[in-house]
Amino acid sequence: MAHRPEAARTWYGTMPVQFRYTPGAAGLRFFQTLKQKGILAATRCEECHRTYLPPRLYCEECFADLDGTWVEVPPRGRVHTFTLVHVDRDGRRLREPEIAAFVRIDGTDGGLVTRLVNLRPADVRIEMQVEAVLLPPRRRRATLDDIVGFAPPGALPARRRRQKI
Secondary structure, three states, rough: OOHHHHOOOOOOOOOOOOOOOHHHHHHHHHHHHHHOOEEEEEEEEOOOOOEEEEOOOOOOOOOOOOOOOOOEOOOOOEEEEEEEEEOOOOEEEEEEEEEEEEEEEEOOOOOEEEEEOOOOHHOOOOOOOEEEEEHHHHOOOOHHHHEEEOOOOOOOOOOOOOOOO
16 A cells, blocks of 8 residues: 555644653662662673663563662763753743753663753763762652752762672
8 A cells, every 4th residue: 555645634732641650670679779778779780791770670681680680889970961951841941951961870881861960051071970969868759859960079978889789
């Protein structure tokens, strides 16, 4: 059957959508560890030598079970890419642009999409080192919002080295 563009139909309007995000077993453990201990948790495949953040239950390369391979990783990384956000979710202009970035987390083969905080847009550089800024423990809710963002190192306290958790 030949494709006929004139046969395509379009409907214009709005559709109300409701959804609930569920992080899955690995994501739930990541968020609970973040809330309770204030650390980033990842899974490590000893077969492939990959450290997954966000964590996985199974290795994407060899399908090894990663359930008992949880490790703590440093709450720091490097800016892989970034963009400036000028409008909020409702399309309203922000007073100051926010910086959204993908940060590759040190010691892992992955990273997080996050905000960059405590710096001006003109000062952001690809590969610049940044550290996680977390909400105070009493305000954490086991969500990604427990990470306020990532900021250049300096005033943030030093963290422990990678450990089994």
